[in-house]
Amino acid sequence: MTITDRIKELCDHKGITIAALERALDFGNGTIRRWSTTSPSVDKLKMVADYLGVNIDYLIGDGLNKKDHKDIAKDLENIMFDLETNEDSPLFYGDSIDETDKALLKNALQNALEVVKIRNKEKYTPTKYKQ
Structure with missing residues (x-):
């Protein structure tokens, strides 16, 4: 597409x-x-x-398929939950984080997860060389 x-x-x-x-x-x-x-x-x-x-x-076109996006969304949901509720989390200070900060963090994490997924797919995809 x-x-x-x-x-x-x-x-x-x-x-x-x-x-x-x-x-x-x-x-x-x-x-x-x-x-x-x-x-x-x-x-x-x-x-x-x-x-x-x-x-x-x-x-x-980011090179990710629907399954990749579902996996990323699930991972992101788990990470955000852990960051907000785990007392050992670097973001847990006894209160929940501000909604704006949460949205910024979520976007940054999503981008990072997508980049890692794309790089891992590229790493294991055979490259075709022109002769």
Whole structure:
């Protein structure tokens, strides 16, 4: 699935067109459709990701499948639970952590888990060399 396919899918889910997304982000007409043949700038990709409520990795395809994402979500849930409730945790000070801090920590942990999963998959995937 290409970047434009993912954006189209997300727009459909939100009930908007790509043209409406382009107008909302003050992009020129056809900007996103051209990304099927050209590479978008990181700034524009970030704007689209933020607007659609996803991360850039999702838009560009992170190399993880549904099972990987389920495993990461389960691991993340367990880690967050342990960090919040375990008295030996570095974050447990007798009170629960602030919701904003919790969200930031959760995002950072999720990103770290995804990177590790991707690196481990790459490590064990045979590389094809051009001759």
